[in-house]
Amino acid sequence: MACDAYYLEHNVLHPPEDRCSLREIGARTAREVAIVGMSTTFFGVANLLVATWCIKKLGVKQALLIQIFWPAVRLAIQNLGAMTGGSKGILIFQASQIITIIGGPNGYVLALNSFVTEIVNPEERTGALGQIQGYMMIGSAIGFLVGGVLGDAFGILAPFRITLLLFLLCCVYVAIALPVLPRADPNNTDTRQKSVGLMRFFGPLRIFTPQKWTLKDGRTSTQFGALMLGIGVFLAILATGYLVTLLQMYATTAFGFGTSANGYLIFMYSSLRGLYLSLAFPRIIKIGRKWLQPPTSESSKIETAASEPVGTSASEIEIADSMDAETEPLNPPQRENEEETFAFDLLYARCSLLVDGILTGLCVFVSEGWQMYMVAVVLPLAAGTGSASKGSILQMIASKDRVDALSGITLVENVARLSTISVFGFVFAALAEVGKTHLVFVCNAGVALIGFIALLFSRFPPDGARRIDI
Structure with a gap:
């Protein structure tokens, strides 16, 4: 697009064989890409804070849907930018990055990690977080490779359109396949206190x-x-x-x-x-x-169980623990000792x-x-x-x-x-x-x-x- 913009704005009688190999075009490309990169980073930090708020207020699944849907909207706008081309296309691309505040990569990775930590057993969380990161890296590697092949074979618009389709399919999959997890109790004192003042954002x-x-x-x-x-x-x-x-x-x-x-x-x-x-x-x-495995782990569990409120009998504790184990995938217990x-x-x-x-x-x-x-x-x-x-x-x-x-x-x-x-x-x-x-x-x-x-x-x-x- 920077190359097209240069030739639209300058009357070049004898362009080089590689028409985009001019220093002016390379310099503008670097500047425009740098603007996109910086805006993505700063908007991404804001997106992280927005996603945190959505998870607490709306629930993990709803937050994940929001974080996946808005990148699809951004991609739809960027498709228009790629079709427009030139300086206007560059401006459309850069302006579309502001949508990242509402939904973007930082947000859906956070929501996905939060979802995983809620539905797996505590002892499996570390491995599950590694698996999620691994799947994302494999997808990224395939995406870069396939995107380059599609771009060479069908033009630069093809990767954008395929990615838009993939995001929309992902939205449908999340809406249909993933269970709804209960959100935090809005009447909880700790939640209310953490949502006041600057700490709400930081x-x-x-x-x-x-x-x-x-x-x-x-x-x-x-x-x-x-x-x-x-x-x-x-x-x-x-x-x-x-x-x-x-x-x-x-x-x-x-x-x-x-x-x-x-x-x-x-x-x-x-x-x-x-x-x-x-x-x-x-x-x-x-x-x-x-x-x-530390040898004191079992004794620590016994000490923790012994420190439960006095009004709770041993049988009640045992029943509560078995119920928690059955319902953890959908409603994980919020306990200090879990x-x-x-x-x-x-x-x-x-x-x-x-x-x-x-x-x-x-x-x-x-x-x-x-x-x-x-x-x-x-x-x-x-x-x-x-x-x-x-x-x-x-x-x-x-x-x-x-x-x-x-x-x-x-x-x-x-x-x-x-x-x-x-x-x-x-x-x-x-x-x-x-x-x-x-x-x-x-x-x-x-x-x-x-x-x-x-x-x-x-x-x-x-x-x-x-x-x-x-």
């Missing part, structure tokens, strides 16, 4: 504040586990969030990869990472928990980030083009830091704050992704000027190792401790 970040716990011996302790976990996740995304772009840029700069070669490279990386998260990650979490602490989730997050840093650092020794495909095969083996971190933070906070926990950590991830584009984009450019682009992998690895150190300071509250709600 409440999700509250989960990272230090928490006070009462230890078994009666002493009060301040726990920084959630805060250090948030810092570790930020540094993890800062280190790895630029990898997809970095692999393409480095392959192009160092080994002359073209569009198709880069397409296959990223397809391999994304699809293998998705397969690892959807197939291997849940099994590793399950096996690791059995290996690292989740058991799984230390392996946090250990996995630390180890995966450490391995990610080591593997990324080793990329500095890549000297031939075919080795880039080896990198795309090996790097996905360190996936799962984000999913394990989400599973860990869900165990660190009260069950009533699940939506805020997922929203807060997603907000941290978005800020990290925005930061990594600017930080490592500048680093790559600076190293390219001195002919040392391979050193960018060392910088990535260094940030990942700092994130690993931050995760070392993240810990679960001691066994037998009780949260002090303020």
